[in-house]
Amino acid sequence: MALHCDRMDGLVVKSAEEALEMENINYVIPFIKEKYEDELKDAFERTVVVRELSGAAAELADYWFFETAVRLHLKGRGISYTGLKPTNIKGEPIINMANQAVKSENLNDLMNFILSSIQEDIEARFDDVLSKKDYDVNDVDDARDYADAILNFFGYLQTLIEFMEEG
Numbered sequence: 001m002a003l004h005c006d007r008m009d010g011l012v013v014k015s016a017e018e019a020l021e022m023e024n025i026n027y028v029i030p031f032i033k034e035k036y037e038d039e040l041k042d043a044f045e046r047t048v049v050v051r052e053l054s055g056a057a058a059e060l061a062d063y064w065f066f067e068t069a070v071r072l073h074l075k076g077r078g079i080s081y082t083g084l085k086p087t088n089i090k091g092e093p094i095i096n097m098a099n100q101a102v103k104s105e106n107l108n109d110l111m112n113f114i115l116s117s118i119q120e121d122i123e124a125r126f127d128d129v130l131s132k133k134d135y136d137v138n139d140v141d142d143a144r145d146y147a148d149a150i151l152n153f154f155g156y157l158q159t160l161i162e163f164m165e166e167g
Contacts (some may be wrong), residue, residue, distance in 0.1 A: 004095070005031075005071050009087040023048060026082050033076030043068040046097040118149060120161070125153040 005012045012031045021029035025044045032040050041064050050061035063084075071081040094113070101110040128149045135142035 005073055006080050006082070007085040007087060008066070011071070012070050012073045013066045013084070019044065020047065020051070020065065031073045033068065036072040036076055040069060040072050121156070125156055129153050
C-alpha cells in the first residue's frame, strides 16, 4: 500500500516541501531507503541552488525535487513510479483524521471511526451470507450467489487479519 505517497498532498511531498522550506533535508530523508539517500541529497542541493534564481525556477525545481523524492520512496518500497498525481480535491477522510489525531495527540475519534466502519462492513457481509445460505442446491445461480457471498466474507476477514499481522 502506497498511502497515496505519489500525490501532491501525500506524506512524501509534504515532507519534501517542509525540507525545502526549512532548508533541511532531514524532514524527507526518513521516507527514503539509505541506498537512495545520496541521490536525494544531490537533488536537494541542486534544488536549493535553483530556487534562488527566480519564482518560476523555484516552482520547477521544487516539482522536480518532489518527483525525485516520491520516485526514490516508491523505488525503496518496490513500487513503480508512474508520475506525481494531483492533490485529491475531496481529501482522504481517514488520512485527514489520522493527521488530526497526531496533531491533537488523541486517537479516540479515529479509532471510533475505524472500528465502526469495520463493524458495519463485517455485519453487511455477514448479513449477505445469511440471506443466501438457505439456497436450493439445484438452483445453480443461487448456489453461486451464496458461494460468492461466503468467499467475499471469508476473504475480507482473512485480508483484514493478514494486514494487521503485517504491522
